[in-house]
Amino acid sequence: MNLDSWEPKIVAFLCKWCSGAAAELAGVSRLLYSPNVIPIIVPCSGRVDPDLIVEAFMNGADGVIVAGCHTPSDCHYIAGNFKAFKRVYMLKKLLSDFGIEPERLKLEWVSAVESQKLKTLFDEFTFTIRKLGPLRVKIRGGSV
Amino acid sequence: MNKPNIVIVHGAICGGCDVALANSEEAISKILENIDLAYWSVAVDARLSDLKSLGKIDVAVFMGGVRTSEDEELAKWLREKSKILVAFGSCSAYGGIPGLAALTSPIELINLVKSTITTSSQYKSIIELPKLPELSTYRALPHVVNVDIVVPGCPPPIKVVNEFVNVLLKYIAGEEPIGPLVIAGSKAQCETCPRKPKDLSKLQIPSIKRIYEAKIEENRCFLEQGILCLGPVTREGCEHSCINVNMPCTGCFGPLPGFEDVGLRYIAGILALVAVEREKELMEQGLAKILDKLVDRLGVLYRYTLPRSRLYMLKLSLEGSEYAR
Amino acid sequence: MQGKNLVVDPVTRIEGEARVIITLDDAGRVNNVYYQVLELRGFEAFCRGRLVEEMPRISQTICGVCSIPHHMASAKAVDMLFGRKPTETAIKVRELVHYIYMIDDHLLHLAVMALADLLAERSSELRGLVDVVRRYPEVIKKLITARSITTSIIKKICGKIIHVPIAIPGGVSRKLSKEDLEFIEKSLRELRGHLQYTLDLFKNTLSKSRRLQELARRGDYELKTYYMGLVSEDGSLSFYDGVLRVVDYKGSEVATFKPEEYTKYIAEHYEEWSYSKFPYLTIIGWQGLEEGGVVRVGPLARLNVCSKVPAEWALNEYKEMLEFFGGEKVVNNTLAYHWARLIENIYALEVVEKMMIEHRDLLSTGEVVNLEGTPRYEGIGVVEAARGVLIHHYKSDSNFLVTDVNIITPTAINNAAINTQLKKIALKSWTRLLLNEDLTNLISELEVAIRAFDPCNSCATHIAGSRLIRVFIYDSHGNLLKVI
Numbered sequence: 016m017n018l019d020s021w022e023p024k025i026v027a028f029l030c031k032w033c034s035g036a037a038a039e040l041a042g043v044s045r046l047l048y049s050p051n052v053i054p055i056i057v058p059c060s061g062r063v064d065p066d067l068i069v070e071a072f073m074n075g076a077d078g079v080i081v082a083g084c085h086t087p088s089d090c091h092y093i094a095g096n097f098k099a100f101k102r103v104y105m106l107k108k109l110l111s112d113f114g115i116e117p118e119r120l121k122l123e124w125v126s127a128v129e130s131q132k133l134k135t136l137f138d139e140f141t142f143t144i145r146k147l148g149p150l151r152v153k154i155r156g157g158s159v
Numbered sequence: 160m161n162k163p164n165i166v167i168v169h170g171a172i173c174g175g176c177d178v179a180l181a182n183s184e185e186a187i188s189k190i191l192e193n194i195d196l197a198y199w200s201v202a203v204d205a206r207l208s209d210l211k212s213l214g215k216i217d218v219a220v221f222m223g224g225v226r227t228s229e230d231e232e233l234a235k236w237l238r239e240k241s242k243i244l245v246a247f248g249s250c251s252a253y254g255g256i257p258g259l260a261a262l263t264s265p266i267e268l269i270n271l272v273k274s275t276i277t278t279s280s281q282y283k284s285i286i287e288l289p290k291l292p293e294l295s296t297y298r299a300l301p302h303v304v305n306v307d308i309v310v311p312g313c314p315p316p317i318k319v320v321n322e323f324v325n326v327l328l329k330y331i332a333g334e335e336p337i338g339p340l341v342i343a344g345s346k347a348q349c350e351t352c353p354r355k356p357k358d359l360s361k362l363q364i365p366s367i368k369r370i371y372e373a374k375i376e377e378n379r380c381f382l383e384q385g386i387l388c389l390g391p392v393t394r395e396g397c398e399h400s401c402i403n404v405n406m407p408c409t410g411c412f413g414p415l416p417g418f419e420d421v422g423l424r425y426i427a428g429i430l431a432l433v434a435v436e437r438e439k440e441l442m443e444q445g446l447a448k449i450l451d452k453l454v455d456r457l458g459v460l461y462r463y464t465l466p467r468s469r470l471y472m473l474k475l476s477l478e479g480s481e482y483a484r
Numbered sequence: 485m486q487g488k489n490l491v492v493d494p495v496t497r498i499e500g501e502a503r504v505i506i507t508l509d510d511a512g513r514v515n516n517v518y519y520q521v522l523e524l525r526g527f528e529a530f531c532r533g534r535l536v537e538e539m540p541r542i543s544q545t546i547c548g549v550c551s552i553p554h555h556m557a558s559a560k561a562v563d564m565l566f567g568r569k570p571t572e573t574a575i576k577v578r579e580l581v582h583y584i585y586m587i588d589d590h591l592l593h594l595a596v597m598a599l600a601d602l603l604a605e606r607s608s609e610l611r612g613l614v615d616v617v618r619r620y621p622e623v624i625k626k627l628i629t630a631r632s633i634t635t636s637i638i639k640k641i642c643g644k645i646i647h648v649p650i651a652i653p654g655g656v657s658r659k660l661s662k663e664d665l666e667f668i669e670k671s672l673r674e675l676r677g678h679l680q681y682t683l684d685l686f687k688n689t690l691s692k693s694r695r696l697q698e699l700a701r702r703g704d705y706e707l708k709t710y711y712m713g714l715v716s717e718d719g720s721l722s723f724y725d726g727v728l729r730v731v732d733y734k735g736s737e738v739a740t741f742k743p744e745e746y747t748k749y750i751a752e753h754y755e756e757w758s759y760s761k762f763p764y765l766t767i768i769g770w771q772g773l774e775e776g777g778v779v780r781v782g783p784l785a786r787l788n789v790c791s792k793v794p795a796e797w798a799l800n801e802y803k804e805m806l807e808f809f810g811g812e813k814v815v816n817n818t819l820a821y822h823w824a825r826l827i828e829n830i831y832a833l834e835v836v837e838k839m840m841i842e843h844r845d846l847l848s849t850g851e852v853v854n855l856e857g858t859p860r861y862e863g864i865g866v867v868e869a870a871r872g873v874l875i876h877h878y879k880s881d882s883n884f885l886v887t888d889v890n891i892i893t894p895t896a897i898n899n900a901a902i903n904t905q906l907k908k909i910a911l912k913s914w915t916r917l918l919l920n921e922d923l924t925n926l927i928s929e930l931e932v933a934i935r936a937f938d939p940c941n942s943c944a945t946h947i948a949g950s951r952l953i954r955v956f957i958y959d960s961h962g963n964l965l966k967v968i
């Protein structure tokens with residue numbers, strides 16, 4: 016891979032009620048955010064299956080964002096965001112068990128009006144991933 | 160007409176699968192009656208060269224994981240030569256317990272094995288050691304070649320072994336193999352579990368406990384007691400062997416159809432339910448702490464299936480990693 | 485004699501293989517013999533990081549033939565690590581399973597490894613189990629029935645036959661039900677007759693077979709080694725618990741120590757040419773592969789070290805064996821391992837029968853687990869596997885995750901003795917090794933010796949019960965001359 020031309024690929028799963036709306040608001044307000052982020056709108060952060068996140072990585076994502084409604088009480092389905100929290104928390108641990116930097120996965124709560132927060136999240140995350148470089152795997156005691 | 164023949168070969172194995180097959184009198188006598196047992200190093204005095212000189216192979220049973228370059232060659236050769244290829248036992252089908260070594264590099268493996276914690280070693284060389292075959296990536300058989308039948312279990316229980324032999328006989332009688340057929344149920348252990356809670360959807364897992372901390376109640380679902388049980392993500396077919404003696408399922412029968420990755424499934428479906436009734440109150444101070452109780456994620460979630468997990472596949476597919484092939 | 489005579493099997497499978505290497509001197513005489521074990525599955529490595537309480541379920545997959553002793557040694561190591569004394573009920577349940585396992589494994593060895601050697605009238609007449617099945621179907625049938633009894637008892641108690649899930653830190657997962665007890669009692673009654681049969685079979689064969697008698701009396705199967713085994717506090721033959729005792733070839737006690745102290749008495753020698761280490765006794769020191777310095781474990785060793793066989797039937801049988809081999813206190817003949825195995829079966833049966841009478845209540849009532857204790861974060865567990873002393877040694881961090889694992893298997897302990905035995909046979913029988921002669925008979929004598937030890941290479945490798953032993957012959961310059 017040519018590192019000079021490499022650009023981070025980031026997939027963001029955004030809940031349609033909050034962060035998804037914030038992304039639209041960002042658009043309407045002409046907030047410029049990192050072009051590396053590909054937003055995917057989902058009905059609720061609680062619908063983001065860990066399998067889906069891994070699927071994103073398998074298809075070339077270098078980083079994944081999951082954003083949902085603020086805890087404790089903003090989720091439209093009452094507890095989807097808690098499920099998201101637990102899943103992402105465990106998946107991050109699992110990533111590190113497999114030698115993948117857990118920082119490549121990020122969960123954030125963003126309400127419909129927090130378009131600025133979303134922009135900052137996207138930009139900072141892109142920066143983090145850029146620093147980490149393309150998705151790679153480290154193994155215990157490896158020689159590479 | 161010539162009897163069809165069968166060969167039984169090994170990758171990295173513990174021997175339990177051989178004994179499991181031998182333990183079924185019914186299976187063995189049916190095999191000996193209907194099929195020519197052309198190669199099985201446990202019971203027939205033959206060498207690998209004899210195997211290689213066989214003109215045709217009807218059924219090849221592969222036990223153990225694919226660990227060395229030689230295992231891999233053998234697997235590919237068998238696929239080419241044989242009509243029906245069988246992954247027998249969890250090591251072969253999913254990687255098995257030794258598959259947990261998949262995340263340790265061969266170099267580290269050798270060093271750790273050589274080093275012992277308490278005893279002294281002396282190094283002296285009289286004759287040379289023949290070169291070890293390269294320890295390549297640890298893989299399950301279906302990951303290397305297509306298989307026709309999967310016989311799960313560590314080792315497969317007698318009932319499953321018998322069923323497997325019956326299926327074999329049907330195939331030999333002319334029935335067409337219908338592509339990877341798993342000799343197990345297609346539903347989760349929980350479906351038929353004697354401990355199944357009345358309403359699975361209302362299952363409550365108050366916290367995560369380890370088996371050294373708890374006195375396990377005999378008739379209650381393990382999850383309700385906080386003991387992680389892999390039943391919800393594991394195929395039925397073992398007749399709840401472990402559960403019946405009051406031990407949680409650790410998943411040797413492998414993933415449910417359509418859900419290849421046991422660990423991800425478990426995170427999504429079961430771990431997301433932990434402390435579900437106290438999420439709000441716990442969010443700030445301790446939801447994460449409760450989850451932290453699951454320390455050895457690989458050993459618990461992927462005890463038998465690590466080499467077939469999606470994250471391991473990801474590893475294999477990534478450029479620049481030692482696993483890249 | 486360079487490369488030209490080279491015969492190398494085109495598909496050389498190495499991992500998990502055991503082979504015999506013979507080196508010659510300049511005159512073409514046998515110089516040395518090595519029994520080489522090549523295995524690497526790396527349990528010591530990947531067990532690190534595991535939950536220590538899961539070790540009994542994980543570490544037993546080292547070997548599917550002796551999964552139960554691995555399970556039990558592991559359980560004992562874990563008990564100690566957590567600082568827990570298992571409840572009385574738990575100890576009895578574990579012992580019951582362990583003693584039944586002993587019979588089961590000995591029967592399996594008889595069927596798969598030993599029968600072909602014992603029943604053959606000429607060497608290598610019977611090549612493997614399938615030949616035996618063809619020639620002696622009724623014998624095999626009997627053994628299969630006997631094993632179906634032992635396996636069904638194990639399954640009844642443990643839910644599975646191989647890789648059982650029953651032992652937990654400080655106990656077992658459950659106690660037995662009334663129905664379990666009745667099933668076991670009924671099964672034991674049937675088992676009696678079958679064990680009688682195997683013993684009679686052996687003794688009849690021995691008294692009839694010239695070949696066997698000749699082999700048994702041949703000096704090169706005599707090996708004057710040390711012996712090590714578990715004995716209970718009063719010196720009785722024991723498989724699950726006790727102290728380790730070492731005697732010399734005359735039966736004099738050399739050392740007795742607690743399993744926890746094993747590191748003081750047992751060290752491991754490492755040779756670059758084998759992946760199996762060579763454990764040795766520190767009080768004797770590593771003396772190379774020489775008869776006088778090596779130690780043996782297993783059925784014969786256990787009978788040699790114990791001072792009591794507290795069971796009537798087994799004791800009588802034991803006396804008969806001693807008489808056959810000359811009436812000394814210690815039997816040094818490698819082939820006596822076979823006989824010792826059958827005697828142990830009787831002993832195990834008698835112990836279990838007694839247990840079912842004296843501790844019937846304990847097996848089905850009382851606490852199954854003790855959760856109390858002060859953790860030590862380090863634990864050692866020792867039991868007798870069918871083929872000898874088995875040691876599990878773990879360390880953990882404060883979160884009870886495994887940080888260190890050392891496992892010493894009986895096959896590894898016997899490794900040096902097997903080497904020594906082979907050398908003795910080869911040196912004595914082959915004053916001159918003619919390279920183009922058909923060596924099958926000689927090889928078969930080596931195999932007979934190896935199988936007498938019952939090296940469960942699964943423990944070390946994965947060729948459980950395999951009759952495939954390859955012999956590699958090297959000249960004095962280290963050139964490979966021949967592979968048989």
Ligand code: SF4
Pocket residue numbers: 171172173174175176222223247248249250251255256257312313314315545548646647
């Ligand atoms: S599946 Fe289990 S019994 Fe079979 S070889 Fe693997 S560890 Fe042994």
Ligand code: SF4
Pocket residue numbers: 348349350352353354355356379380381382388389390391402408
């Ligand atoms: S989680 Fe385990 S104990 Fe509970 S119902 Fe499922 S299989 Fe049975």
Ligand code: SF4
Pocket residue numbers: 312313393394397398399400401402407408409410411412413
């Ligand atoms: S209960 Fe689970 S671990 Fe036990 S045998 Fe069945 S599938 Fe395997």
Ligand code: FES
Pocket residue numbers: 030031032033058059060061082083084089090091092093094095096
């Ligand atoms: S609706 Fe937004 S996280 Fe559930």
